[in-house]
Amino acid sequence: MAGGVPRPAEAPLSLRRRLGYLAVLLAGLGGAVLVGALWATEPALPAHTATAFALLTLVGLGWAGYGGWALTRRTPLFARDRVIAAWIALAAWLAGGAGVAVLAALRHRLPVGLALVVGALGVVAAANLVAARRHHRLLRHQLGD
Structure with a gap:
């Protein structure tokens, strides 16, 4: 950091970006929990429905993981x-x-x-x-x- 002014490469993430990543984390986690709960409480689901629920749960966890990863970064x-x-x-x-x-x-x-x-x-x-x-x-x- 030259002269005390942060360069773009050193600037912290904006509040707007952090809130966006938090929304992605919460939406992914919420979707995974909701679909996972439906999947867990319906034991007689057809195989293709159970597979779809498993994939949707994984996708939700993927987005939650992405949001969490991005939130842990302190720079752009x-x-x-x-x-x-x-x-x-x-x-x-x-x-x-x-x-x-x-x-x-x-x-x-x-x-x-x-x-x-x-x-x-x-x-x-x-x-x-x-x-x-x-x-x-x-x-x-x-x-x-």
Whole structure:
């Protein structure tokens, strides 16, 4: 820190960012607890429903872990957080898309609307990952990393 003024690389996380990460942590944890409680209290669930509940619980825990990780950082993350969030979103889409594909195969049909929604979510997840990685690279380049 030259001259007592923090450089952007040394500036603390803003209150707005910390509150955002806290919201992600709480939403992920709340979703995981809610779905996990439903899963635990319904012993006679069909196998595909239990699998979906397990995946949703994992996704919620993933977001909670991400929020907790980001909150423990005291300095800006230079878009590393965006890259990690994009990977979590892509992984959640892959798991959900695989589940939809299995159900469609078992039922021998895939409603067009569902296919469009799953496809659109995949495009958004992939585009978000590309944008996050590009932004991260740009910031690293600007910092001389």
